[in-house]
Amino acid sequence: MASSNRPLSPHLQVYRPQITSVVSIIHRICGVSLMFGTVLFTYWLTSAGYGPAAFERAQAVMGSWLGQLIMFGFTFALYYHTANGLRHMAWDLGLGFEMTAVNKTGMMVVAFSLIMTGLTWYVALSGSGGL
Numbered sequence: 001m002a003s004s005n006r007p008l009s010p011h012l013q014v015y016r017p018q019i020t021s022v023v024s025i026i027h028r029i030c031g032v033s034l035m036f037g038t039v040l041f042t043y044w045l046t047s048a049g050y051g052p053a054a055f056e057r058a059q060a061v062m063g064s065w066l067g068q069l070i071m072f073g074f075t076f077a078l079y080y081h082t083a084n085g086l087r088h089m090a091w092d093l094g095l096g097f098e099m100t101a102v103n104k105t106g107m108m109v110v111a112f113s114l115i116m117t118g119l120t121w122y123v124a125l126s127g128s129g130g131l
Helices: 019-050 052-063 065-092 099-128
Strands: none
Touching (some): 019 052, 019 099, 052 065, 065 099
């Protein structure tokens, strides 16, 4: 049996990243991130029911730079996962399978998510002086 230097299965070194693969990977990462972000967001909301001291602690966590960074990521993940989910629903209907449409809608999902995350945080920070 001859030995071959070829990989037995596809590896990341073999393939150049494409918009379709990158969008798919980000969709999965955002789905997991939403799960953890929802737990943190729920902690913040339910702390109000435990009294002022508990809410003050939760507000300190959420108001810290790390809490704000996590909530920024949560906001992006929420918009991204929603937009890409709608894209997948269109695919379920048999729409948008042409490669030009797949690439275009992938870029649209990314652009929409970035724009809406930026707008959400701009309005939230400028309207109330902080979250």
